[in-house]
Amino acid sequence: MAAFAAILRKDLRLEIRSGQSTIALFALSLLIMVVLVFALNPQPVDRARDAAAALWVALVFAGMLGATRAMIAENENGCMRALTLSPIDPAALYAAKLAAAFAFMAIVEVAAVVLITLFFNLDFGGDLARLTPSLMLGTLGFAALATLLAAISSRTRAGDLLLPILAIPLFIPAIIAGVKASEAALSGFPLAAASQWLGILVAFDVLFVTLGALLFEHVIRED
Amino acid sequence: MARLVVETRALTKTFGVTPVLREVGIQIHDGRCALLIGGNGSGKSTLLRILAGLSQPTSGDAIVFGENSRNLNVAGRRRIGMLTHQSWLYPNLTARENLAFYAELYGLADQNDLATKWIESVRLGASANDRVREFSRGMEQRLSIARAMMTEPDLLLLDEPFAALDPDAVAIVGDLIRTAVARGCAALLTAHSQLDLGIEMDRYQIASGRVMPLRDETRAPHRSRMGA
Numbered sequence: 001m002a003a004f005a006a007i008l009r010k011d012l013r014l015e016i017r018s019g020q021s022t023i024a025l026f027a028l029s030l031l032i033m034v035v036l037v038f039a040l041n042p043q044p045v046d047r048a049r050d051a052a053a054a055l056w057v058a059l060v061f062a063g064m065l066g067a068t069r070a071m072i073a074e075n076e077n078g079c080m081r082a083l084t085l086s087p088i089d090p091a092a093l094y095a096a097k098l099a100a101a102f103a104f105m106a107i108v109e110v111a112a113v114v115l116i117t118l119f120f121n122l123d124f125g126g127d128l129a130r131l132t133p134s135l136m137l138g139t140l141g142f143a144a145l146a147t148l149l150a151a152i153s154s155r156t157r158a159g160d161l162l163l164p165i166l167a168i169p170l171f172i173p174a175i176i177a178g179v180k181a182s183e184a185a186l187s188g189f190p191l192a193a194a195s196q197w198l199g200i201l202v203a204f205d206v207l208f209v210t211l212g213a214l215l216f217e218h219v220i221r222e223d
Numbered sequence: 224m225a226r227l228v229v230e231t232r233a234l235t236k237t238f239g240v241t242p243v244l245r246e247v248g249i250q251i252h253d254g255r256c257a258l259l260i261g262g263n264g265s266g267k268s269t270l271l272r273i274l275a276g277l278s279q280p281t282s283g284d285a286i287v288f289g290e291n292s293r294n295l296n297v298a299g300r301r302r303i304g305m306l307t308h309q310s311w312l313y314p315n316l317t318a319r320e321n322l323a324f325y326a327e328l329y330g331l332a333d334q335n336d337l338a339t340k341w342i343e344s345v346r347l348g349a350s351a352n353d354r355v356r357e358f359s360r361g362m363e364q365r366l367s368i369a370r371a372m373m374t375e376p377d378l379l380l381l382d383e384p385f386a387a388l389d390p391d392a393v394a395i396v397g398d399l400i401r402t403a404v405a406r407g408c409a410a411l412l413t414a415h416s417q418l419d420l421g422i423e424m425d426r427y428q429i430a431s432g433r434v435m436p437l438r439d440e441t442r443a444p445h446r447s448r449m450g451a
Contacts, residue, residue, distance in 0.1 A: 006327040078309030087301035
């Protein structure tokens with residue numbers, strides 16, 4: 001637990017000091033919103049659906065960038081080898097990297113929710129609060145998957161290209177569930193109306209977190 | 224009686240079809256220092272990575288603390304201190320933050336005090352609160368050596384520890400290695416040429432992936448004394 005806390009604290013300190021990931025993720029989210037608002041020209045009747053889709057597009061791209069940045073810091077100066085040699089459980093290392101990616105994404109999502117409210121002319125209020133479960137579950141699942149895949153892709157030459165190719169197809173079912181749950185929340189339906197979609201997100205979270213914890217050790221180990 | 228810390232048996236490593244290490248067999252006991260001499264690309268770093276469990280041999284075994292390095296457990300990893308060509312330091316953290324982070328990772332107490340003590344030991348006290356990004360290559364090397372030794376390991380794997388160091392730093396690092404070996408640590412150093420730490424060393428030469436013991440008469444005539 002001490003090692004988990006040490007790695008997470010170090011990642012957050014590095015991010016606070018440089019601000020690179022958060023600023024880049026926020027800028028990316030803003031650009032995505034601008035493009036989608038102009039492309040979709042959302043009408044009142046479709047507003048909730050379009051806003052939910054835009055939010056998840058931002059979430060997925062921000063997640064890939066965030067997970068990649070968290071792993072780049074470890075590969076600079078070979079620090080990942082130091083962590084591999086240190087007496088910490090690889091699952092604890094994975095959990096710390098996952099927690100850092102989750103934190104970066106969550107910060108950006110707060111900004112993204114404000115942006116979609118403004119760009120899609122939504123009301124600030126209870127509907128936005130009802131977004132929280134689907135967004136948190138989606139963020140956890142995508143951070144879990146992207147952290148594992150970023151560890152793989154960061155060791156390859158074309159890693160930046162490899163990550164979306166690997167991550168998005170695997171995450172498509174969760175994206176569909178997330179968009180549907182978010183659309184229900186933004187349309188003013190109660191949480192129970194999206195329970196089946198939230199259930200799918202929970203299942204993917206369990207799957208990706210478990211896979212990540214089990215496979216991370218093999219992913220970071222060299223041949 | 225000296226205990227065997229490192230033993231390799233017919234250790235072989237190939238990258239693709241290129242052999243890097245061939246049937247390597249070495250032994251290092253506690254309280255002994257071994258020097259592995261070889262040119263660029265001779266396989267020195269690969270051997271150190273295998274001993275640390277960071278890389279897997281193609282065939283043969285590397286036994287470290289009685290365990291196969293393929294499956295080094297947490298207790299075994301805790302007893303290894305390693306220096307590589309990469310510093311394993313975070314450029315955007317200060318020297319003190321870097322060492323305190325590793326101290327916490329290894330479950331050591333009083334991390335900040337310990338970090339300060341080791342920063343002083345490599346004469347970087349004036350730069351303790353500077354970010355590593357601002358360090359020269361030699362300063363980074365000294366801090367990296369402090370990182371490797373801070374945990375008081377039972378096995379030191381030091382890949383070219385004197386590279387990029389000025390004569391004063393060479394003397395400081397030489398002292399630290401001698402102190403570690405005197406307290407019973409086993410050490411494996413690599414270098415491009417002979418060096419003299421002022422202590423008895425088991426010397427090996429590595430060429431074309433083969434490791435051969437060096438006898439006294441095969442030593443190079445010009446040896447530099449490191450800080451003794």
